[in-house]
Amino acid sequence: xxxxxxxxxxxxxxxxxxxxxxxxxxxxxxxxxxxxxxxxxxxxxxxxxxxxxxxxxxxxxxxxxxxxxxxxxxxxxxxxxxxxxxxxxxxxxxxxxxxxxxxxxxxxxxxxxxxxxxxxxxxxxxxxxxxxxxxx
Amino acid sequence: xxxxxxxxxxxxxxxxxxxxxxxxxxxxxxxxxxxxxxxxxxxxxxxxxxxxxxxxxxxxxxxxxxxxxxxxxxxxxxxxxxxxxxxxxxxxxxxxxxxxxxxxxxxxxxxxxxxxxxxxxxxxxxxxxxxxxxxxxxxxxxxxxxxxxxxxxxxxxxxxxxxxxxxxxxxxxxxxxxxxxxxxxxxxxxxxxxxxxxxxxxxxxxxxxxxxxxxxxxxxxxxxxxxxxxxxxxxxxxxxxxxxxxxxxxxxxxxxxxxxxxxxxxxxxxxxxxxxxxxxxxxxxxxxxxxxxxxxxxxxxxxxxxxxxxxxxxxxxxxxxxxxxxxxxxxxxxxxxxxxxxxxxxxxxxxxxxxxxxxxxxxxxxxxxxxxxxxxxxxxxxxxxxx
Numbered sequence: 001x002x003x004x005x006x007x008x009x010x011x012x013x014x015x016x017x018x019x020x021x022x023x024x025x026x027x028x029x030x031x032x033x034x035x036x037x038x039x040x041x042x043x044x045x046x047x048x049x050x051x052x053x054x055x056x057x058x059x060x061x062x063x064x065x066x067x068x069x070x071x072x073x074x075x076x077x078x079x080x081x082x083x084x085x086x087x088x089x090x091x092x093x094x095x096x097x098x099x100x101x102x103x104x105x106x107x108x109x110x111x112x113x114x115x116x117x118x119x120x121x122x123x124x125x126x127x128x129x130x131x132x133x134x135x136x
Numbered sequence: 137x138x139x140x141x142x143x144x145x146x147x148x149x150x151x152x153x154x155x156x157x158x159x160x161x162x163x164x165x166x167x168x169x170x171x172x173x174x175x176x177x178x179x180x181x182x183x184x185x186x187x188x189x190x191x192x193x194x195x196x197x198x199x200x201x202x203x204x205x206x207x208x209x210x211x212x213x214x215x216x217x218x219x220x221x222x223x224x225x226x227x228x229x230x231x232x233x234x235x236x237x238x239x240x241x242x243x244x245x246x247x248x249x250x251x252x253x254x255x256x257x258x259x260x261x262x263x264x265x266x267x268x269x270x271x272x273x274x275x276x277x278x279x280x281x282x283x284x285x286x287x288x289x290x291x292x293x294x295x296x297x298x299x300x301x302x303x304x305x306x307x308x309x310x311x312x313x314x315x316x317x318x319x320x321x322x323x324x325x326x327x328x329x330x331x332x333x334x335x336x337x338x339x340x341x342x343x344x345x346x347x348x349x350x351x352x353x354x355x356x357x358x359x360x361x362x363x364x365x366x367x368x369x370x371x372x373x374x375x376x377x378x379x380x381x382x383x384x385x386x387x388x389x390x391x392x393x394x395x396x397x398x399x400x401x402x403x404x405x406x407x408x409x410x411x412x413x414x415x416x417x418x419x420x421x422x423x424x425x426x427x428x429x430x431x432x433x434x435x436x437x438x439x440x441x442x443x444x445x446x447x448x449x450x451x452x453x454x455x456x457x458x459x460x461x462x463x464x465x466x467x468x469x470x471x472x473x474x475x476x477x478x479x480x481x482x483x484x485x486x487x488x489x490x491x492x493x494x495x496x497x498x499x500x501x502x503x504x505x506x507x508x509x510x511x512x513x514x515x516x517x518x519x520x521x522x523x
Contacts, residue, residue: 073259075262090344092344092505093139093345095260095504097141098303100260100261101261101262102259102261102262103262104258104259105258105299106501107496107499108499110501110503110504
């Protein structure tokens, strides 16, 4: 059974997480420095999140459809995304085995992995809050 | 043991004179209009002529020949070859050459099969369909491209290497014909051979994707290279030495495509992207320094290699590992490769340029597999020691 029960729940968790990352001065500084626009495509359940750092000034976070053109696109099951944010995904193995598919200059996206590592500690609380809300 | 994935989709056909069977093999794969990709060096040396003759003699096949792949293949040449192949209605690809030609042909095949701009297909595992049949005939023993599921081409405008990775990029058949290596100059034999040495050592050091299947390939590949690379470099007509290095390079190719490489390749990609240095030669310069950097976490692996190669029987891993590093340096010198980056024509860099190059290396996919985390400062340190 999938970890996320609906697209709505998935989008809510990811949006909250990325807003927390945005509020973290060091992580947001480094992400903005990259000027990268990345779109994550999740499946089972479907979800989409776009992170736009292209102007180098403000991190813009969008869920669902939008017209922003991404430089890098990452495709994965929602469960893989969940495991990733728990720090449990071995990214090289996931990429080699095709669990994570990347389109575009994958180098640029990989350079952001160390940057977002501090967010692993933020994720469990955000996820639990969303799960409790659903249960409540 | 770690969970692992091992894939080796390419059929390998080895034999002296085996290149002459390329036409039959492509027909067997269902192709009839073949794009033949190669370079001017191989045209001038006459290496490809006998292979082309086989195609000309077969009335059931037609060919479109592209021989303008530069030493460091780039997006421009790929687009040009793909346009030619599309115009001529090609339904199969034959690549004859070194890693640059083979990588270019793989990316050409993406464009030929799927259409559109090759820049749109960069990435890992984003190809979802089989490509047109492809046969690879390597004329160097080093890159492993004849069996690997990756291709890199240079984007000259951006000054970096573009990465394409997919199981569908591995050629359907690879023909290993050692007679094609006889005329390969000593300098290129040495440089490409050290590339294969680097594949064996870096791949064997990767922890996260390791398996007994890949261990065997790395160890035996390295043994064959240490045994035969000096002889193949000094006596290019020694077919046994040529065969050993060719088979070893292919073994290393299967290994690294399943394992990944590490910081040495990351630095070689960044340096090559910026300054156009030869990939194998650049790897050979960085290899001892990269090994020294990783030593504290992979000494037992290096030690196993050293003992397997019978370089030492010392029980102390650190001591045995140092023996391997020293042997790598000695091999590089023995076959006439430069030991310093400055000898490759790389200019001295200012601090900001150095940081930029190290950042490029630090975001190279190869770095993901390095057994020890490497920061930008660590990479600058390796670079400066190698310079």
